[in-house]
Structure formats: structure tokens, C-alpha cells
Amino acid sequence: MFWLKSERSPPKTPDVSSFEALLQRGFRYALSLTHEESGAEDLLQDACVAVLRAHGPWNRAYLFRAIRSRFVDLHRRELVVSMESRPALDDTPSSLDDALAGETARADARAVERALAGLRAEEREALFLAAVEGYTAAEAADFTGRPRGTILSLVFRARRKLERALGHANAKDRS
Amino acid sequence: MAAKIRDLVRAHYEARSLSPATLERLQLLAAIEPSVSPPSTRSRTRLVSVTRSTRRSATIRFEAFRRPRSRSAVRACVCGRRPTCSSGSRARRAEARRVRSRSDAENEDPLELSGEDRGSR
Numbered sequence: 163m164f165w166l167k168s169e170r171s172p173p174k175t176p177d178v179s180s181f182e183a184l185l186q187r188g189f190r191y192a193l194s195l196t197h198e199e200s201g202a203e204d205l206l207q208d209a210c211v212a213v214l215r216a217h218g219p220w221n222r223a224y225l226f227r228a229i230r231s232r233f234v235d236l237h238r239r240e241l242v243v244s245m246e247s248r249p250a251l252d253d254t255p256s257s258l259d260d261a262l263a264g265e266t267a268r269a270d271a272r273a274v275e276r277a278l279a280g281l282r283a284e285e286r287e288a289l290f291l292a293a294v295e296g297y298t299a300a301e302a303a304d305f306t307g308r309p310r311g312t313i314l315s316l317v318f319r320a321r322r323k324l325e326r327a328l329g330h331a332n333a334k335d336r337s
Numbered sequence: 338m339a340a341k342i343r344d345l346v347r348a349h350y351e352a353r354s355l356s357p358a359t360l361e362r363l364q365l366l367a368a369i370e371p372s373v374s375p376p377s378t379r380s381r382t383r384l385v386s387v388t389r390s391t392r393r394s395a396t397i398r399f400e401a402f403r404r405p406r407s408r409s410a411v412r413a414c415v416c417g418r419r420p421t422c423s424s425g426s427r428a429r430r431a432e433a434r435r436v437r438s439r440s441d442a443e444n445e446d447p448l449e450l451s452g453e454d455r456g457s458r
Contacts, residue, residue: 185364274346
């Protein structure tokens, strides 16, 4: 018979709402690395299992670190190879939908999606940490183990690529 | 433009969320976390493995294990009052006792023996 109750009184899991928020943040971070939802969910689950195994604390720093290590383990080879940016996804098929729906917001979201897909995982990660999680360059450097200058450069390049991609998308939309 | 990009990226990620099924599964996973604390002398189960058996499910396997006996029980067993130890260690302890009693007999105080001798005379 399995005994699922702990004898240690204070459980390490936080309350439901903050834990859910933590998982959502973890998912978004994983998404910034994989740029694919099902892959991000798998990555998050693996990271949660790693936290569980290590009896680690349920906090952002620990979870993010677990996600990152897992991602690096799983995609080490890909990371080494992916020095070149991926080609941006083809953006022509959505134009008819856009015209029919007439929803510029959705079109913008798709444009951002496509532009992000064109970034390298490192660039997306740096951009995510800076723009969404509010890390400073020093914090992001400490977290990723990269020099601060590299982080600044990654963010700068990612932003420039997005500006170009979105500029093109906007020009296309206008024409 | 930089602020606009930041806002767009933030909005893009904040619009994404974990699917309800995955969220529920991970919450369940974390909810049983206290039960998989490192095995201690007070615990009766321990975590054997946490594996991902399918793409979207986690399997956590526990096994029951024998609670280690307390030191007092073991000590009681050494002096032979309580037959609670395993046969191997019981045999080892019995052998150790025999050796100890033999050496005790060999190292008896010679003065005491001479005293007995004197008394018997």
C-alpha cells in the first residue's frame, strides 16, 4: 500500500494560485526556448520532474534553471549547430485569412510569431528574459552563464531582427 | 521602437498559457511532492523513479521499504534477549560474543587466582 502523506508538516509546494503563476511563467520561458507549445509543455514537465527529484524549491530561479539545463541537454547538438538564424516562416498563406477576418491584432500577433520564429533560441531567450521577465543584463548574464556583453548583443540583435521583420510585415500589410 | 518591440514581445508571451490538462497534471505532480521526501527512518515509502512514460504523462513509482530498527532494539538483540536481528548478523554477533568470552577467560586477573589459591589452602 502506498502512503502518500508526508510526515514532514510544512509542504514545500506553494499555494495553488502562485504555483499556477509559476508554472505559467515556466511555460512561457520554455516557449521562448523551443518556440513550440507542445515542446515547451514537455520541457516544463521534465523540469518539474527534475525539481521534484532534487527536492528543490518551487521558485522562479530554480524552475527556470531546471528548464534551461533540460533544454540544453536535449538540444545541445542543435544549439551548437544553430549559429545561423532560422529562415522566417512563410507569411503568404495568412494574408487571405487576414483580409477576411479584418483583425489587425491577430495579424500583428501572427507577424510577431513569425518574427520570433526567425530568431535563434539564444536570442529569443535573451529577449524574453529582458522584455517579459524584466531581467537586467547582469542578471540575465548570471542566469545564462554568458558574458554581459553577449547578452546585450543578443538582445540588440534580436530586437533589430524583429524590427526588420515587423517593418516588412507592416509594409506588406500596407501595400 | 524598442519600447514597441518590448511591448509586442511581452504581449505575445503573456497571451500564451499552459493547457489546462498539463496544468492540472503538473499541479498533481507537485501536490504529492512532500510524500517523496528522502527516505528517513520514519518513512515507509520511498520514491523509486519518476519517468515520463508517454509524451504527456508522468509515472511516479514508489516502493515500500522496511523501517530500520532502532539502535536499542539492535542492542537488545546483541545480548540475546530479543530475537529480532537477521540470522547473518545474529551469527556474527554470537561469534563475537564467543570470542569475547574466551578472551575474557584467558585474561583473568592472576592476583585473584592466587587469592583463591590462598583461600583454598
